[in-house]
Amino acid sequence: MSTPGRGLHGRVLDTLGPAITAGEYPPGSILRTDELAQHFEVSRSVMREAVRVLESMHLVESRRRVGVTVRPRCEWNVYDPQVIRWRLAGADRPHQLRSLTVLRSAIEPVAAGLTARLATAEQCAELTECALGMVAHSRGHRLREYLFHDVAFHRVILxxxxxxxxxxxxxxxxxxxxxxxxxxxxxEDPDPAAVTLHVQVAEAVRARDAVRAEELTRQITVGALQELDILAP
Amino acid sequence: MSTPGRGLHGRVLDTLGPAITAGEYPPGSILRTDELAQHFEVSRSVMREAVRVLESMHLVESRRRVGVTVRPRCEWNVYDPQVIRWRLAGADRPHQLRSLTVLRSAIEPVAAGLTARLATAEQCAELTECALGMVAHSRGHRLREYLFHDVAFHRVILxxxxxxxxxxxxxxxxxxxxxxxxxxxxxEDPDPAAVTLHVQVAEAVRARDAVRAEELTRQITVGALQELDILAP
DNA sequence: TGTGACATATAAGTCTGACTTTTTGTTCCC
DNA sequence: GGGAACAAAAAGTCAGACTTATATGTCACA
Known part of the structure; x- marks a missing residue:
């Protein structure tokens, strides 16, 4: 899924990024470019490029005469896919997973409503195909194939x-x-109710019923929230 | 609001970023680091840092023997605050404003529902104060003061x-x-109905009525959509 | 004792030039 | 025509010297 570090500076980020997002360096910690360069055995130019990237993610702030200071989490660019991956890969995973699921619960229903209005015939067909694929693999421990179609389904909606x-x-x-x-x-096998909901969403979109598509998708996301023991609306 | 370019590479980004996001270099365009460095009259190291930042935003991709190629918009990190600012500052502004308003319409109602459940007494008070501030400045062309409280209100909700x-x-x-x-x-002066809605949201949050807070906030965002002639649910 | 100006040390920032590595496109031979 | 060897191009890397901003300590003066 994720691209392993392109170039030397990417290699550095692959270990420094996760370390910072995991809170290994608490907010306010001060790093020095030279020391980091020595530690990672790269030149200062490479280290500087890595720091620039971290800076653009608002993970750190670089100031003269001070060093590279780690910013508090509330300032991080939490929508940066790279940051999300780092957090999902580390100790922050459960927390990050909750945040993202709540985000999904807000976005996906609205997206489904818009899709019901705007989807092309081709997209409708694709959606139905995904839903049917989910049904086809919903039994008999074919989780991998089920997941494939599930992901595709939500991608089409969005x-x-x-x-x-x-x-x-x-x-x-x-x-x-x-x-x-x-x-x-x-x-085990996925919840049959969830599978049915996906099929119904595909039907609603095909029927251009925005309200119904939104409501059904909301039920899907509520299920996702409940799986994580998050209180549902 | 936005921080003007920190350091030389930031200065470069201040003009190169907007240029790319404005579509001045269409997707697939190829830039060369050396030429850019010459054009901006900076050293290659500085130029490289700037490119690294653009790369981390998925605006460009740097490949050996090829150069720095501009990526298609669908791959950009559209949630990066910097990218959003650049787009809002350029020709893409209307489109970006629509995207963001639709995003708001999905997020804010859900956020309001959660706030009604989780807000501290202090946050409830702050919210009420913002709403009252909006009321106080809703007449007599005091748009600046009204806006201040409006922004604060939505910040507290989120x-x-x-x-x-x-x-x-x-x-x-x-x-x-x-x-x-x-x-x-x-x-002119803001819509009185919108002002009332804000007050009611504050009341609903104070009363811990999540459903009502969500519904009222949805009405606010629907109003925002209509202002931009976006079809509302 | 407090305060302001000044000096100093420090770490980031910048530039330059030489070198390496990867990749693409071409050419040449079978 | 296809494949292997070659050459060129552009990014990537490194090392070293220099510049600049700035936090902090010092000292004189009130």
Whole structure:
């Protein structure tokens, strides 16, 4: 899913990024470029590039005569896919997973409503195909195939909504769904009710019933919230 | 609001970032580090740092023997505050404003619902204070003071929701509200109905009525959508 | 004792030039 | 025509010298 570090500075980020997002360097910590460069055995130029990237993510702030100080979490660019991946890979995973699931619960229903209005015939077909794929693999421990169609389904919903901000969350949702299947809940076959809801959403979109598509999708996300013991509306 | 370029590489980004996000270099365009460095009259090291930042925003991709190629918009990190600012400052402004307003319409109602459940007494008071401030300046062309309280109101809603992803959208909402007052609609006093809704939201939160807070906030965002002639649910 | 100006040390910032590595496109031979 | 060897191009890396901003300590003076 994620691209392993392109170039030397990327290699550095692959270990420094997770370390910072994991809180290994608490907010206010001061790092020095030279020391980091020595520690990672790279030149200062490479280290500086890495720091610049961290800075653009608002993970750190670089100031003359002071050093590179770690910013408090509330200032981080928490929508940066890289930051999300780092956090999902570290100790922050449960917390991050909750945040993202709540975010999903806000976005996806609205996206589904827009998709019902704007989706092309092709997108409608694609959606139905995904839903049917989920049904086809909903029994007999075919979780991998089920997940594939589940991810595709939500990607289509987000993408067909016509809103670029929604569309860009496709990767995030994929990450959440994948993670859920891999580590957390869902050891057995998926909840039949959830499968049915997906089929119904596809039908609602096909029927251009925005209100129904939104409501059904809301039920899907409520289910996702409940899986994580998050109080649902 | 935005921080003007820290350091030389920041100065470069201040003109290169807007240029790219404005589509001045269409997707697939190829830039060369050396040429850019010459053009901006900076050293290659500085130019490289700037490119690294653009790369971390997924605006460009740097490959050996090829150069720095501009990525298609659908791959950009559209949630990066810097990217949002650049787009809002350029020709893409109307489109970006629509995207963000739709995003708001998804997020804020859910955030308000959560805030009604989780807000501290202090946050409830702060919210009421903001709403009253809006009322106080809703007449007599005191748009600046009205805007101040409006922004503060929505910041509290997003922040008190307890979700870091929601909270981080405070700056974005502020930008949208500010932009709306400055350039677009709202030349006269704000819509009295909208003001009333804000007061009612504050009341609902104070009363811990999550459903009502969510519904009222939805009405606020529907109003924002209608202002931009976006079809409301 | 407090306060302001000044000096100093420090770490980031910048520049330059030489070198390496990867990748693409071409050429040449079978 | 296809594949291997070659050459060129552009990013990538490194090392060293220099500049600049600034936090902090010092000292004189009130």
């Amino acid at each position: 993408s067909a909504s016509g809103n670029e901000m929604f569309a860009r969350l496709g990767d995030v949702v994929a990450e959440v769904l994948t993670g859920r299947t891999r580590h957390e809940v869902m050891f | 922040s008190a929701s307890g979700n870091e992803m929601f909270a981080r959208l405070g700056d974005v909402v502020a930008e949208v509200l500010t932009g709306r007052t400055r350039h677009e609609v709202m030349f």
